[in-house]
Amino acid sequence: MSANSPLLLECKGIDKNYNGPMVLANVDFSLKRGEIHSLVGENGAGKSTLIKIITGVTNRNAGSIVFEGQSVPVEHNKIASERLGIAVIYQELSLIHGMSVAQNIFLTKEPLFAGLPIIDINKMNRLAQEMIDKYGFDLRATDIIDKLPIAQRQTVEILKALSNKASLMIMDEPTSSLTSTESAQLFKIIRLLKSEGITVVYISHRMEEVFDLSDRVTVLRDGKLVTVLEKEQISPAEIIRLMIGRALSEDESRHRMVKKEGEVVLEVEHLCCEGKLKDISFKVRQGEVLGFGGLVGSGRTELMRAIYGIDGFDSGRLTYLGKNYVPSVEKSIAGGYGFVPEERRLQGIMGGISIVGNIGVANLDAISNSAGFVSGTKEREKADKAISLLKVKPANPDVLVGNLSGGNQQKVVVGKWLIRDLKLLIVDEPTVGIDIGAKEEMYQTIERLACEGVAVIVVSSDLPELTRLSDRIIVLRKGQIIKEFAEGVVTEEDVLRAASGIVEGGTQ
Numbered sequence: 001m002s003a004n005s006p007l008l009l010e011c012k013g014i015d016k017n018y019n020g021p022m023v024l025a026n027v028d029f030s031l032k033r034g035e036i037h038s039l040v041g042e043n044g045a046g047k048s049t050l051i052k053i054i055t056g057v058t059n060r061n062a063g064s065i066v067f068e069g070q071s072v073p074v075e076h077n078k079i080a081s082e083r084l085g086i087a088v089i090y091q092e093l094s095l096i097h098g099m100s101v102a103q104n105i106f107l108t109k110e111p112l113f114a115g116l117p118i119i120d121i122n123k124m125n126r127l128a129q130e131m132i133d134k135y136g137f138d139l140r141a142t143d144i145i146d147k148l149p150i151a152q153r154q155t156v157e158i159l160k161a162l163s164n165k166a167s168l169m170i171m172d173e174p175t176s177s178l179t180s181t182e183s184a185q186l187f188k189i190i191r192l193l194k195s196e197g198i199t200v201v202y203i204s205h206r207m208e209e210v211f212d213l214s215d216r217v218t219v220l221r222d223g224k225l226v227t228v229l230e231k232e233q234i235s236p237a238e239i240i241r242l243m244i245g246r247a248l249s250e251d252e253s254r255h256r257m258v259k260k261e262g263e264v265v266l267e268v269e270h271l272c273c274e275g276k277l278k279d280i281s282f283k284v285r286q287g288e289v290l291g292f293g294g295l296v297g298s299g300r301t302e303l304m305r306a307i308y309g310i311d312g313f314d315s316g317r318l319t320y321l322g323k324n325y326v327p328s329v330e331k332s333i334a335g336g337y338g339f340v341p342e343e344r345r346l347q348g349i350m351g352g353i354s355i356v357g358n359i360g361v362a363n364l365d366a367i368s369n370s371a372g373f374v375s376g377t378k379e380r381e382k383a384d385k386a387i388s389l390l391k392v393k394p395a396n397p398d399v400l401v402g403n404l405s406g407g408n409q410q411k412v413v414v415g416k417w418l419i420r421d422l423k424l425l426i427v428d429e430p431t432v433g434i435d436i437g438a439k440e441e442m443y444q445t446i447e448r449l450a451c452e453g454v455a456v457i458v459v460s461s462d463l464p465e466l467t468r469l470s471d472r473i474i475v476l477r478k479g480q481i482i483k484e485f486a487e488g489v490v491t492e493e494d495v496l497r498a499a500s501g502i503v504e505g506g507t508q
Contacts, residue, residue, distance in 0.1 A: 007066075008033045008168060008199050009054070014063035016049050018403060020396040023049045024223045027063070031168065034197045036190060038210040041220035042243055042437035044393035044405045047203055050220070051170055055088050056081040068167065087161030088170045093153050095145050102128035102141040105159050131159055135192060151182035158189060169193060170201040175209060187213060205436065207236035219243060244437040258471050259487050262286030264319075265424050265455035266337075268307060271316030276302045277479045280316070284424070284455045289446060291470030292459045293495045299479035300459045301342055304426050308332055308339045321423065338417030340410075342428040342459070355387065355404075356380055356397045359416045385419050407438030414445060425449060428459040443469060463492035475499050 009031040016024040024046045031037050041047050052058040054065065056076040065072040067084055095104050102125045103110075110119045111127065128141035137155050145153060154174060161169050171190070175183040190200050190213060202213055210217060217234050219226040219242045226242050262285040271280040277299050284290040292300045305311040307318060309327030318325040320335065332339065380397060387397060392404070392411045404412065410430070417425055427446065431439040446469055450456055460466045466473060473485040475498040483498035 006032055008068065010066045011050075011054065012064050014050065014053060014065075015061045016046075016053060016058070017061060018394065018396070018399055020399065021394045022223055023394065024053075024060075027220070027223070027225050029218055029225070031199050031201065032216075033167075033199060034194055035215040036194055036200045036202055036213050038202045038204065038214040038217045039220070040203070040205075040210060040217060040239055040243060041226075042407065044222070044408050044438075045220040045243070046223040047220055048172075048405055049223075051088065051172070051201070051203070054081070055086055055170070082164055085165055085167040086170070087164060087166035087168065088172065089154065089157045089161070089174060090172050093150075093157055095153055095156060097146050099145055100125075100141065101132075101139055101143045101145065101148075101156050101159075104145060104156055105131070105163050107160075109163070128159070131162060135159075135162075135189070137189075149182075151178050151185065154178075154186065155189070158193075166198065168199045168201070170203070172203045173205070174202075175204065175206065183209070207239055207436070210234070210239060211236050221245065240436050244440075260285050260288040260471050262288060262453065262455075265321060266307070266325075267319040269317045269319075271303070271306065271313055271318075273302065273306060273311075273313040273479075275479075277306065277313065280479075280481060282474055282481070282484075284457055286453045286455055287450050288471050289450050289456045289458055289469050291466045291473040292457065292476060293461075293463070293466050293473055293499055294476035294482075295499045298476040298499065300476050301428055302479075303476070304339070304428055304457070304459060308337070308426060310339075336421050336423035338420070338422055338425040340413050340417070340425070340427045340430065342432070354398050354400055355392065355412055359397075359412070359419070407441075410438070410442065414442070418445075418449075422449070422454050424455045424457070426457045426459070429461065430458060431460075431462065431465060439465070463495055466495060467492055477501055 007030050009029075011027065011029040014024050014027040014029070015022065027046065027050060029039075029050060039047050039050070049058070053060045053076075056078045059074055059076065065076070067086070070084075072084075096107065099107075105128050106124050111123045112118060113120050125141040132139045132141060137152075137159070139148075139152055139155060143152075145156065148156070158169070174186060178186065187209075190202070193200055202210065204210055211234055214234055215231055217229040217239060219229065219239065221243060229238070229242075264283050264285055267283045269281050272278055280303060282290070292303070294300050302311065306313045307327060309329045309332050318327060320327075320337065325331075384397060392408050414427070430442050430446065443465075446456055446458065450471075458466070458469050460469075467490055473490060473495060474481055475483040475485075475495060477499060482501065485494065
């Protein structure tokens with residue numbers, strides 16, 4: 001491939017394994033100059049690994065990469081990748097808090113006064129503002145990062161990449177934390193980048209975005225290339241079929257609400273927390289999936305953290321398994337009460353240790369002797385059981401959890417609870433950032449737990465997910481219960497109207 005080729009990047013025969021099963025096997029992947037190219041596949045399909053290889057985060061075992069007509073060596077690294085003009089914008093942004101927009105854009109490459117090792121702040125701010133104005137972004141060079149919403153922070157990441165003269169920009173789940181309005185603005189920016197001749201790799205589990213944006217789509221499954229779809233071949237239904245190897249039936253996305261009569265597992269009475277929660281009361285029963293809906297900032301996550309014992313509350317009473325309960329994390333774990341947090345990467349996993357270690361941390365009571373020494377054999381047995389139950393890929397207990405895909409990280413977080421004598425499980429945003437196939441597996445896991453008599457509380461911003469899974473739905477608004485849907489059929493519109501404060505007789 002010459003420098004004048006219409007291809008910007010060409011990967012051929014890429015293989016990768018982490019001392020175990022193949023994560024990528026003979027994968028070809030190419031990018032044209034100035035195209036928007038989506039990379040899709042279920043969690044564990046190999047998307048993240050392929051991107052890590054292209055960007056020099058990890059090395060390939062076999063295969064060749066040519067970028068801008070240059071052969072990329074196997075010992076490629078992140079710094080070399082950036083020098084080539086490859087930039088990545090991850091879900092977790094890499095901006096420095098406390099610094100301005102301009103400082104973040106020009107970090108490590110600040111303009112200096114002539115002949116002096118002193119940063120020319122005025123020049124740096126001027127250059128940053130010129131870039132901002134060129135692209136019509138709603139920013140000021142002197143804005144402090146901490147005061148900007150997520151959407152504008154993403155814009156700063158894009159400006160950082162442009163300042164490095166990136167010709168390839170990779171965006172990993174860029175709309176996962178954005179509102180629909182903010183997402184629409186991002187799509188305008190992506191199309192603007194394309195018009196400037198910049199190639200964009202777009203990674204998302206939101207099929208409607210892939211359909212709207214993409215010039216081409218590469219589909220991976222189980223570490224192998226399935227196909228590359230041209231513009232006229234792209235449709236959400238076809239992509240899903242290729243990703244999971246089958247078509248989902250309509251019944252798989254529907255679930256009728258049903259009243260459950262099991263024993264009460266947890267009762268919350270008049271729980272209050274200054275500025276966060278006001279007079280919250282509810283019950284959840286054996287075998288019931290109780291859903292919590294509400295807009296961002298409604299108090300859902302704050303409520304879950306309070307009733308699990310992570311955060312305190314000012315007043316109220318909890319009853320767990322028929323006894324008065326003052327929650328703490330230690331008591332909750334010991335009592336068969338599990339919690340899968342929304343921020344799994346920050347609160348649910350330890351990325352730098354293995355699956356064995358992550359599973360073991362939540363099961364120390366079961367794998368330790370009376371003197372407190374951990375049995376390596378028991379720890380590994382627990383990890384093997386969790387891997388088997390949830391089909392974690394790769395099925396290697398020694399793999400670092402940080403090297404797993406998002407869906408498989410979520411399986412590890414859930415798996416450490418499933419191997420306990422579980423009575424109650426809170427799952428906050430169970431499928432955020434994971435693909436359609438992994439979603440189905442997570443739904444089936446939640447439904448199976450309920451069938452086994454476990455009480456499950458599901459918090460979700462995904463309305464189809466919430467209405468499918470829940471036997472009852474409680475909607476919060478401004479820290480209060482605004483509506484409860486207890487029986488019969490509830491629509492997504494019903495939940496959204498309640499969350500927005502639109503109730504019988506007007507608004508709240």
